[in-house]
Amino acid sequence: MELSWLEDFLTLSNTLNFSRAAELRNLTQPTFSRRIRNLENWLGVTLVDRGTFPASLTAEGRSFRKAAEETVHALYREREQCLQMAGGEASFQSFVTLHTIAVSFFPHWLHTLEGKLGPLRTRMTCATMNDCVENLVSGASNFMLFYAHPSAPLRLDPVQYPSLVVGKERLIPVSAPGRGRKPRHPLLGGGTKPTPYLRYARHTFITRLIDTIIAAQPKPPLLEVRHENALTLSLKVMTMEGHGLTWLPETSIKAELQAGSLVLAGPSEWSLAMEIRAYRSVQRGAREKERIWSLLHESAVD
Amino acid sequence: MELSWLEDFLTLSNTLNFSRAAELRNLTQPTFSRRIRNLENWLGVTLVDRGTFPASLTAEGRSFRKAAEETVHALYREREQCLQMAGGEASFQSFVTLHTIAVSFFPHWLHTLEGKLGPLRTRMTCATMNDCVENLVSGASNFMLFYAHPSAPLRLDPVQYPSLVVGKERLIPVSAPGRGRKPRHPLLGGGTKPTPYLRYARHTFITRLIDTIIAAQPKPPLLEVRHENALTLSLKVMTMEGHGLTWLPETSIKAELQAGSLVLAGPSEWSLAMEIRAYRSVQRGAREKERIWSLLHESAVD
DNA sequence: GCCGATGATGCAGATTTTGCATAGGGCATG
DNA sequence: CATGCCCTATGCAAAATCTGCATCATCGGC
Numbered sequence: 031m032e033l034s035w036l037e038d039f040l041t042l043s044n045t046l047n048f049s050r051a052a053e054l055r056n057l058t059q060p061t062f063s064r065r066i067r068n069l070e071n072w073l074g075v076t077l078v079d080r081g082t083f084p085a086s087l088t089a090e091g092r093s094f095r096k097a098a099e100e101t102v103h104a105l106y107r108e109r110e111q112c113l114q115m116a117g118g119e120a121s122f123q124s125f126v127t128l129h130t131i132a133v134s135f136f137p138h139w140l141h142t143l144e145g146k147l148g149p150l151r152t153r154m155t156c157a158t159m160n161d162c163v164e165n166l167v168s169g170a171s172n173f174m175l176f177y178a179h180p181s182a183p184l185r186l187d188p189v190q191y192p193s194l195v196v197g198k199e200r201l202i203p204v205s206a207p208g209r210g211r212k213p214r215h216p217l218l219g220g221g222t223k224p225t226p227y228l229r230y231a232r233h234t235f236i237t238r239l240i241d242t243i244i245a246a247q248p249k250p251p252l253l254e255v256r257h258e259n260a261l262t263l264s265l266k267v268m269t270m271e272g273h274g275l276t277w278l279p280e281t282s283i284k285a286e287l288q289a290g291s292l293v294l295a296g297p298s299e300w301s302l303a304m305e306i307r308a309y310r311s312v313q314r315g316a317r318e319k320e321r322i323w324s325l326l327h328e329s330a331v332d
Numbered sequence: 333m334e335l336s337w338l339e340d341f342l343t344l345s346n347t348l349n350f351s352r353a354a355e356l357r358n359l360t361q362p363t364f365s366r367r368i369r370n371l372e373n374w375l376g377v378t379l380v381d382r383g384t385f386p387a388s389l390t391a392e393g394r395s396f397r398k399a400a401e402e403t404v405h406a407l408y409r410e411r412e413q414c415l416q417m418a419g420g421e422a423s424f425q426s427f428v429t430l431h432t433i434a435v436s437f438f439p440h441w442l443h444t445l446e447g448k449l450g451p452l453r454t455r456m457t458c459a460t461m462n463d464c465v466e467n468l469v470s471g472a473s474n475f476m477l478f479y480a481h482p483s484a485p486l487r488l489d490p491v492q493y494p495s496l497v498v499g500k501e502r503l504i505p506v507s508a509p510g511r512g513r514k515p516r517h518p519l520l521g522g523g524t525k526p527t528p529y530l531r532y533a534r535h536t537f538i539t540r541l542i543d544t545i546i547a548a549q550p551k552p553p554l555l556e557v558r559h560e561n562a563l564t565l566s567l568k569v570m571t572m573e574g575h576g577l578t579w580l581p582e583t584s585i586k587a588e589l590q591a592g593s594l595v596l597a598g599p600s601e602w603s604l605a606m607e608i609r610a611y612r613s614v615q616r617g618a619r620e621k622e623r624i625w626s627l628l629h630e631s632a633v634d
Numbered sequence: 635g636c637c638g639a640t641g642a643t644g645c646a647g648a649t650t651t652t653g654c655a656t657a658g659g660g661c662a663t664g
Numbered sequence: 665c666a667t668g669c670c671c672t673a674t675g676c677a678a679a680a681t682c683t684g685c686a687t688c689a690t691c692g693g694c
Contacts, residue, residue: 049641059640060643067642080640084640
């Protein structure tokens with residue numbers, strides 16, 4: 031019996047869809063199916079009724095779900111506990127977030143945190159949206175930092191996983207400068223020639239946000255996707271090199287905007303203001319974790 | 333992370349000896365070592381201090397042991413629960429015992445049980461001594477039936493695993509009949525020629541008992557091992573066929589003794605009276621399980 | 635009736651696990 | 665100090681398992 035089977039089952043019990051769950055777990059659908067079946071075989075009972083649409087949990091499945099949840103959490107919590115013990119007093123606090131936030135927001139934020147709490151030993155995991163959530167839910171990380179915007183809510187129970195606003199961010203369209211500090215690749219007014227566009231990889235969180243921005247406008251801009259990439263940092267360099275236009279978190283390009291190596295590529299309606307939120311599990315943790323959280327509470331931006 | 337790693341670790345934390353624990357878990361020592369290391373890698377901490385003698389648990393190990401124990405039990409209990417649910421009202425009660433007891437004692441005993449409780453749906457697992465204990469401890473079976481004798485106590489905490497005497501048994505030396513209903517292969521008085529002896533497989537529980545019998549005598553008998561076998565039933569047939577002398581549980585050969593196809597092969601000092609005990613975990617279980625246990629309490633032999 | 639979506643299955647390749655043989659380290663004994 | 669014993673770790677090849685791809689079977693919706 032594998033821990034990952036339990037996690038698979040939990041994911042499935044949320045989506046009630048094998049293919050979707052498989053994707054969330056970074057597995058192919060056949061593999062996922064088989065792993066669920068492995069779990070069922072080990073138990074000796076059927077957990078999921080595949081005959082209905084959408085699939086549904088059997089009575090045993092509903093009952094086992096609770097136990098699986100507790101078991102998974104208990105194991106990760108215990109692992110964290112062991113690490114804490116091994117690390118001694120100055121134990122590591124674990125964070126998980128997007129690459130972008132890890133680069134643009136976290137380093138500075140950690141400074142302000144440490145300014146109030148004294149030096150912290152931290153561990154950071156960078157991951158995709160789904161993996162961030164998985165990481166938090168499983169207990170593998172104490173805290174998650176994530177963008178928050180009403181147009182793209184996370185699948186996360188706000189009671190089980192309370193959050194606090196810890197910062198603000200704006201997603202703004204930028205380009206390398208052309209003549210006279212004007213954007214070389216303007217979002218609008220480029221005539222009939224489409225503007226080269228550097229896009230975030232599909233199925234990522236930021237793409238969902240950018241799609242929201244575009245969908246909110248009366249006229250879609252004339253863009254031609256020239257490049258696709260999941261790393262903000264990479265897109266930023268591509269943009270500075272003049273490959274095209276992209277949206278970037280404002281904080282991550284403050285210096286470049288001032289220096290003029292990047293310029294705003296469109297009016298403010300094409301920007302998106304969002305929050306940066308810190309999430310935690312309601313499960314109580316080590317003293318240090320609680321200390322951090324209560325500080326965040328005090329200093330929360332609202 | 334594998335459930336079996338947790339079980340490995342629990343076994344190790346009991347024996348504090350990799351080789352011994354590996355044997356108990358039916359693994360080779362290298363494999364066992366690696367699995368413990370896998371667990372440690374997953375946790376990110378060292379659980380066992382190999383530097384001491386005997387090996388000892390680290391602080392993290394001691395802490396994790398509790399969690400591991402709970403997790404293992406929770407999972408097996410939950411599995412049992414699921415099976416119960418799936419089986420409906422008339423769920424199966426699971427027993428584990430030695431092959432011998434399953435054949436000699438259980439069938440009759442179950443009748444008396446059912447006489448009082450009504451028909452039961454039962455499941456029986458036959459296993460070796462170690463596996464029987466594993467089975468009970470892990471929660472894979474509700475009840476264990478086992479021989480009990482002071483000379484060979486089980487490694488089982490009597491508080492965690494209370495037991496009741498449910499029957500009596502005698503291990504007696506028997507042989508096929510020779511002339512005039514005398515044993516063809518007598519235990520004693522065979523002159524200088526050794527008596528052919530059919531022995532139980534080494535490392536089994538019954539062998540430990542028989543060794544006790546022999547060790548308790550002033551003079552060791554003159555025996556020559558002709559055959560070794562872990563199955564009572566098989567030894568019984570071998571004995572009836574006249575291959576030699578062996579010790580068998582009296583109940584399993586009642587009919588044969590009456591019919592004269594087997595005869596006592598030695599005086600009564602060479603027999604061993606023992607109890608048959610039913611064990612359970614203190615963990616509360618399903619209603620049916622509790623019903624059975626309370627009946628056993630009433631009807632316990634003492 | 636056809637289409638898109640969903641879950642199951644056959645199969646080959648890749649990964650992981652296992653046991654055997656053996657190395658290396660510590661401890662007691664002569 | 666040498667020797668032998670007991671313990672755990674490691675190299676390696678065979679075996680078992682897991683995974684992904686391609687494909688099939690089924691079902692609901694238009």
